Amino acid sequence: MIRSVLSNCSARLLAVLGLTLATVLVARTGGPSAVGEYALLRMLPGLVGVLCVLGLPGALAYFLAVPRRDLPRLWPTLMAIGAGGAAVGTALWIAASPLLAKVFFPHEPVWLIAAAGATVASQLLLTLGKTSLQGLEDRRGGDVVIAAEELAFLPCFVLPLVVGIHGIGAIVLGLGLADLVVAVDAWRRVSRRLGWRRFGLAGGDLGWWGRPDKALARRVSSYGLRGQVGGLITLLNLRLDVAILGAIAGPAVLGGYAVASKYAELLRLPGTALTWVFYPRLTKLDQHHAAGLARRLIRPTLAGVVLAAIPIALLAGPVMRLLYGSSFGSAVQPARVLVAGMVLAGASGVASAYLYGRGSPGLNSIVLGAGLVITVVLDVTLIPHYGAMGAAVASTVTYLSTDALLIGLLLRLSAPAARRRPAVAVGEGTP
Known part of the structure; x- marks a missing residue:
């Protein structure tokens, strides 16, 4: 694995x-x-x-x-x-x-x-x-x-x-x-x-x-819609700042911020990879083994991403100027702020895989929905006054908040006492 x-x-x-x-x-x-x-x-x-x-x-x-x-x-x-x-x-x-x-x-x-x-x-x-x-x-x-x-x-x-x-x-x-x-x-x-x-x-x-098959289409759509809420919210949390900044500040400012955002998202790669690999595997495991595997992955993924964040933040300035030129110098500080917001992404990727694998994508969506509220409030408050740096701060607060909530949900649901209760969450119908 x-x-x-x-x-x-x-x-x-x-x-x-x-x-x-x-x-x-x-x-x-x-x-x-x-x-x-x-x-x-x-x-x-x-x-x-x-x-x-x-x-x-x-x-x-x-x-x-x-x-x-x-x-x-x-x-x-x-x-x-x-x-x-x-x-x-x-x-x-x-x-x-x-x-x-x-x-x-x-x-x-x-x-x-x-x-x-x-x-x-x-x-x-x-x-x-x-x-x-x-x-x-x-x-x-x-x-x-x-x-x-x-x-x-x-x-x-x-x-x-x-x-x-x-x-x-x-x-x-x-x-x-x-x-x-x-x-x-x-x-x-x-x-x-x-x-x-x-x-x-x-x-x-x-x-x-x-x-x-119409009945099967309803089952697929039921599961998909519950998961899509979370997927859409994740995309909005990652890209709403881009859309708002582009609408307010224009393509030129957005271009620098887009570069900073993509640079910082290097740290999200391990979490995305973990979700991609473990989601179909956890789907096939029973609750006991799936929960144990997910819990064992939390510490190493946290430590690995935190250690990787240090050189990525330090190299932001040289990399931006070398690759894109001096006109993108304004992207350096937003990139460093966004890097700080990615440090929990590895462990939250494990949490998302666990929730999808146990048939509860709606729980993932609820957590990400809370993050979307934070995103909207902070984006409309900070971007008009602080531009790209305001977008970076808003995104960082959102990333840390939602990732921490997902990790906490994983720890709670995968605990031995929680595993003895029914696996399907309230409001989650059988797909």
Whole structure:
């Protein structure tokens, strides 16, 4: 299991390297404003897509675990939810493009922002393929897709630059092409993992398409929606500061802050990797063994992330100026503040995996909901007066608060006395 976590962390580090190189290229060709637009276009379409598929990415690992993966008409049901969500999400993006252009992209034409709606479906296709590999426990395939997800953008962004397309148009094309290339490989791996030929297009019991099961769709959506609340809140806690800062201060200030945020999120990689690896494994374990394993991981993950935070904070200044240039010097102090907010992320990743694995994603959502309240209050209070530094302080307080609550919830629910009580929390129906 440790090897699996390290392998996943390595894949995520490669993804960060790809993202860093892409951000450097965007910064060198378009400056801080282009970096801000790039950050928004990587975040907003994916958010719309996940909202429209009723939490399907979070539910996949649970329903693809043995023995649920053998449910009749499971794949046609999952694909129907995904295809319907992609269509709805794209339509919503196009309809909202005038508002999106006015708030987030004031210097770009509306038609180009509407065209970016195509990345709603492409990001969703990639996300579902990646989380399917997680549920099928194809750890090697999942790690490859995680790394390729960011690495693929660099050549796909260079391609439109070579043919004379620049600015936000090159970013949109690069994102869409990268999504499609990596998504095709992800679904090829899923098909091979399932033993399906012809890319899973045979239908019936040997493919993804067929007649969906309405009752099963309700079960998947029930679990997914309870988990999606937490996933959405996590995304908002990580990215709401970006959206508010972009709307208030503009793309140039946002570009520097986006660089600082991504730099600090290096410390979140171990926790994300732990959630990715342990969620499907804990799903298959009984309560006693799952709780014992989760509790044993708390101390080493806490210590490891705290030790890693020291050099990352010290190197923030040299790294920012070397990679992005002197115009990004203002990102150094926000980056150091954000690093302090990540020190509990490793242990909270274990806590999230435990809650999802025991069939209680709603508890995770409740904790993260409390953090969202803190995020909103602090963002609207601090960002108008302090800009990027205010956003960094608000995010740091939120991260520490929610991570501490998740760790406390894990310790309470995994205690021997708690394990003797029913595993399903109040309000959590059987999926």
